[in-house]
Amino acid sequence: xxxxxxxxxxxxxxxxxxxxxxxxxxxxxxxxxxxxxxxxxxxxxxxxxxxxxxxxxxxxxxxxxxxxxxxxxxxxxxxxxxxxxxxxxxxxxxxxxxxxxxxxxxxxxxxxxxxxxxxxxxxxxxxxxxxxxxxxxxxxxxxxxxxxxxxxxxxxxxxxxxxxxxxxxxxxxxxxxxxxxxxxxxxxxxxxxxxxxxxxxxxxxxxxxxxxxxxxxxxxxxxxxxxxxxxxxxxxxxxxxxxxxxxxxxxxxxxxxxxxxxxxxxxxxxxxxxxxxxxxxxxxxxxxxxxxxxxxxxxxxxxxxxxxxxxxxxxxxxxxxxxxxxxxxxxxxxxxxxxxxxxxxxxxxxxxxxxxxxxxxxxxxxxxxxxxxx
Numbered sequence: 001x002x003x004x005x006x007x008x009x010x011x012x013x014x015x016x017x018x019x020x021x022x023x024x025x026x027x028x029x030x031x032x033x034x035x036x037x038x039x040x041x042x043x044x045x046x047x048x049x050x051x052x053x054x055x056x057x058x059x060x061x062x063x064x065x066x067x068x069x070x071x072x073x074x075x076x077x078x079x080x081x082x083x084x085x086x087x088x089x090x091x092x093x094x095x096x097x098x099x100x101x102x103x104x105x106x107x108x109x110x111x112x113x114x115x116x117x118x119x120x121x122x123x124x125x126x127x128x129x130x131x132x133x134x135x136x137x138x139x140x141x142x143x144x145x146x147x148x149x150x151x152x153x154x155x156x157x158x159x160x161x162x163x164x165x166x167x168x169x170x171x172x173x174x175x176x177x178x179x180x181x182x183x184x185x186x187x188x189x190x191x192x193x194x195x196x197x198x199x200x201x202x203x204x205x206x207x208x209x210x211x212x213x214x215x216x217x218x219x220x221x222x223x224x225x226x227x228x229x230x231x232x233x234x235x236x237x238x239x240x241x242x243x244x245x246x247x248x249x250x251x252x253x254x255x256x257x258x259x260x261x262x263x264x265x266x267x268x269x270x271x272x273x274x275x276x277x278x279x280x281x282x283x284x285x286x287x288x289x290x291x292x293x294x295x296x297x298x299x300x301x302x303x304x305x306x307x308x309x310x311x312x313x314x315x316x317x318x319x320x321x322x323x324x325x326x327x328x329x330x331x332x333x334x335x336x337x338x339x340x341x342x343x344x345x346x347x348x349x350x351x352x353x354x355x356x357x358x359x360x361x362x363x364x365x366x367x368x369x370x371x372x373x374x
Contacts, residue, residue: 010324012091012113012130015314019133022310023301024249026181026221028136029092030143033166033175034125037155041167042103042120050104050120057119060153061108066146070110072117077105086323092130097121115142122167125150134249136178136242140234163230173230178241179208182248185220185298186255189267196251197222204228205244219290219317224248256302271299275308279350284343289320308350316349 014027035041039053058074066072077085077098085099093113098105098121108117118126127150129143150156157165164175171177187193197207208223224245226237259267274295278284284292297313299305318324320342326333329341 010091010315010318012093014114014130014132015318016132016311019131019135021249022133024183024252025134025245026183026314027130027132028134028139029128029130029177029179029181030136030139031177031179032125032127032143032147033123033164033168033171033177034127034147034150035157035165035167036124037157039124041157042122042124043167045103045120047103053124054104054106054119056154057117057125057150058106058108060150061117061119063149063153065149069115069142069146070112072108072110072115074106074108077107083323083326086321087327090318090321090323094118095121095126115146117146123171134180134242134245136180136238136245140176140178140238144234170227171229173228174232174234174237176229176234176237177225178237179223179225180241180245182222182224182245182252183220183294183297184222184248184252185294186259187252188220189270190255190258192251192255196248200224200244200248203240203244205241218287219294221290221294256298260302267302268299268304271295271302271304275299275305275350278346280347281343283339284320284346285339286320286322286342289342289346290317293317293320312349316346319345319349 036053036056039045039049042050061072061074088094089096089099093109093116094107095118098107098118103120105120107119114130116128118128127143127146129139131139159165163173166172166175184193187196200207204227206225206227208225209218226241274292278292278296293313293316296305296308297310300308300310319328322338325338325341325345328345333341
């Protein structure tokens, strides 16, 4: 494998649109933070010390035990250019922190991109497992297996009272961040989202945007994750998140049913208007693209646009990001250039990959016609 194999394919296996409740839950992720005993954490480590931790961790990453999960490839951040690092961020394979600030940073990626093992990010080791749909437990089992491999080969920084020690105090304890990425357009359209998110905060969960902490929730995509890592067991964290997510799914489904029953014409118009704009616009900024793609994703889920697939929309979600746009067209771009090429890419993708069903137009024309009297 080469870095181009990861750069050229916009959709990872976790974005294939499969898995339980995948019309609402885009993905489930487990991230485990760990540090090596006896070596300063990355923020305080010298170049020599970070090189030592990189060597130790990549040696374990190339072990036979890990290879049982499939082929892996190691990438040193120093060997990747800025655009390549940005593409990996946009595909959720590395964090912005690893891409921008790490000394002697690297990542070990599985071929299907469901496993990402970051070295010398905020912590020495961050194990990430991503699965499509609502599969928190499966992601945890995979991450726990990998964690056991590393722990059997190296000494972790661990305290008997506090648990696993991490750079950020909010990760101390289990070191686990469990999260799901959810598409919640109906709750936004029906103005229920703020009430739902307030309830989520009250039970100790956090709500973030597409790229985690500090990012904005654009395109009606919300990342729900645990905030507490100290004082709860791993299984309690999983069960709490799973239970809350199932309730949010129920609310989103009820909101979608409400839209279909009470404002079908407006909903259909919204979906088709966004579809038409995406098919014909000459300029498209990233926020508008995310919102329009969210509209047609909802339309596809509700069978209003029958030939627009979730995989295509997931592709566009990644391909329209700044780094991937520049990679696809092999040229540096300023913001204005990106808006032009983003619109072009969306037009070409929709033209090649799908057509709206003629039934949509018929529905707009006839759904409000008075019924014939007996």
